[in-house]
Amino acid sequence: MKKIILLSFLAIICSTTGCKKFLDKVPSSFVAPENYFNNEKEVNTALNGVYDILSREQTFGGQLPIRHAVSTDESFFSYASFPTGPFYYNFGADDATIRDLWRYLYDGIERANVLLANLDKANMDEGKKSVVKGETLFLRAFYYFILVQNWGGVPLKLTPTTSINNVNIPRNSVKEVYDQILKDMVEAEGLVKKISDIGFGGRVSKSAVRGILARVCLNMAGYPLNDVAKFKDAATWAAKVNEYGEHALNPDYSQVFINLCKDQYDIKESIFEAELYGSNSDAFREGGRIGNENGVKCSASTDLIPTVGFAYGFVSTTRKLYTSYEYNATDASKRDLRRDWAIATYTLNASGVKANIAATNIYARNCAKWRREYEVVTPKNKNYTSTNFQILRYADVLLMLAEAENEVNNGPNATAVNALNEVRRRGYGKLLAGATNPANADYPGAISLSKAAFLKVIQDERARELCFEGLRKSDLIRWGIFVNTMQATATEFTTYAAMTTTIYKNARDAAQRVTATHLLYPIPILEMSLNKAMVQNEGY
Known part of the structure; x- marks a missing residue:
């Protein structure tokens, strides 16, 4: 059972308005904000509404890590029935998947703005109120982070909408958006709880804020801002994640994902999760597509779906990713165990029986991190699962620390090398009970590499460790x-x-189609038609 059950009552406070302008929604409901936010229960209901955006099918409940981020050098979209979309880099300003992401992110921002504007009047413990403020500030900033990554400069809206007549809101610059993100997140870091006090990864904790701040700073240090001073900040925030000694890698790489499928929390590794609940057949309808669209392909017949599940296999490996893992068939000490968990070795047929994939058939191998066989919610829904999605885990923090330290020190230092090798040791099974010679998994001669060479090592290691988790693009x-x-x-x-195989040709065409235009999405056409101050991204 998830710790947060997202209530449908949140719509009373922060309802959407159909085709009205995304940035300028006035809550239309039976309960106006001025008559709400009176006590702790009402505040928590509204806060759950802000969290709700994380778990939507259009965000981390499905499309963000799958349809928005699938086509890279580590994976491709392996389903032929959708002719256009961001997964094929074949889209325009009218694309529904892109429009929905924009819409839901601004829905979350509006919900956060409404809560922040009304929080002070609530009759509740001031300490609890501060925690709510911190969580809300972080979530608003996080939604802006996704927006600026995908669209560049966007309108910064920091107060609730009071009139639908004020529709012309110009875009802020990329730097202005990032500056606001940093401001909100840094303030939030001082207000939220430690993850050990929360006990699960579905709430914003100090660890979550610090880890995402490291991610934000690395993005600021790179394209398009290229603010290299932010590498030092990224290193600082990444190092602070484990200030309280709360985090460590799960010794078993596969168990990280089995825990998610089994609805089990592991706050040592899993720092921040988008919460999914149930099979989407209940009143809450908070199921997601994790393991269904991006799981091992399973063609179970209708009568077997309630017990076996169903998976489309939309996400498959590239040859580059598959062959990047060291895997010596005769020498177990030279075998990266992550490969055969992250990348499928089998499919399931209509009878639910596993069929092994030929060793040479690399492109037929789906993402396999989230496997429906481990789900505990039954009967299983054909299209929805209760599997949480990890937005941030400790392995990512270690690799961000290694990358940032390499940049700050103009080459790898002991901190960078140790962080890298900690991830590699787990990948080779060297953190498991009874494992011997852990140093055999270390990257040879890492401390002597140049800055550029060590960065390449980190780039490859991030693919091996974090593939299919929506970070590569x-x-x-x-x-x-x-x-x-x-x-x-x-x-x-x-x-x-x-x-001659359609999905492979589509994958080739998608990769070939990429130009500098695809560094950003187009502003949705509906937003352009309503907001006369909006300027479209170049190329659309």
């Missing part, structure tokens, strides 16, 4: 190598994949 963009990398990926498909 933004990583490639901030490193300034997105377009060239995608062109190289197109060449890979041409060289190694059968172009």
Whole structure:
């Protein structure tokens, strides 16, 4: 059972308004804000409404890590029935997937603004009120972070909408948006609780704020701002994540994802999660698509779905990712165990029986991190699961620390190398009970590498460790190598994949289609039509 059950009553406070302008929603409901926010219960209901955006199917409940982030050098969209979309880099300002992401992020911002504007009047413990303020500030900033990553400069809206007549809101610059993100998150860090006091990853904790601040600063240090001073801040925030000794890698890489499927929390590794609940067949309807769209392909017949589940296999590996793992068939000490958990070795047929994939058939291998066989909510829904999505985990923090330290010190230091090798040791099974010779998993000669060479090591290690978790595209963009990398990926498909197979041809075409225009999304056409102060991104 999840710790947060997101209440449908939140719509009373922060309802959407259909086709009205996304940025300028006036809550239309039976309960006006001035008559609400009177006590702790009402405040917590409204706060749950701000959190609710994280778990929507259009955000981390499905589309953000899957349809928005799937086509990179580590994965491709392996479903032929959708002809256009961000997963094929074939879209315009009228794309529904892009429009919905914009809409829900601004819904979350409006909900946060309404709560922040009314929080002071609530009759509740001041300490609890401060925690709510911190969580809300962070969530608002986090939604802006996703917006600025995908659209560049966007309108900064920091107060609730009071009139639908004020619709012309100009875009702020990328720097202005990032400055506000930093301001809100830094304030939030001093207000929220430690994760050990919360006990699960579904709430904003100091660890979550610090880890995401490291991510924000790394993005600011890279393209398009290229504010290299932020590398030092990224290193500081990443190091502070474990100030209280609350975090460590789960010794078993596979268990990280089994825990998610089983609705089990592990706050040592899993720092911040988007909460999903139930099978979407109940009154809450808070199920998501994790494991369904991006799981091991399962074609179970209708009568078996309630027990076996169903998965479309929308996300598959590239050859580059698969072959990047060291895997010596005869020498177990040279075997990266992450490969055969992250990348499927089998599919399930209509009878729910596993069928092994031929060793040479790399492109037929789906993402396998989230497996429906471990789900505990039954009967299983064909299209929805209760599996949480990890927005931030400790392995990511370690790799961010290694990257930032490398930049600050003009090459790897002991902190950077130790952080990298801690992740690698877990990948090779060296943190498991009874494991021997842990140093055998360390990257050879890492301390002697140049800054550029060590960065390449980190780039490759992030792919091996964090593949399919929705981070690769933004990583490639901030490193300034997105377009060239995608062109190289197109060449890979041409060289190694059968172009007579539709999904492989589509993947090749998608990668080949990428230009500098695709560094950003277009402003949705509806927003452009209503907001006369809005300027469209170049190329759309």
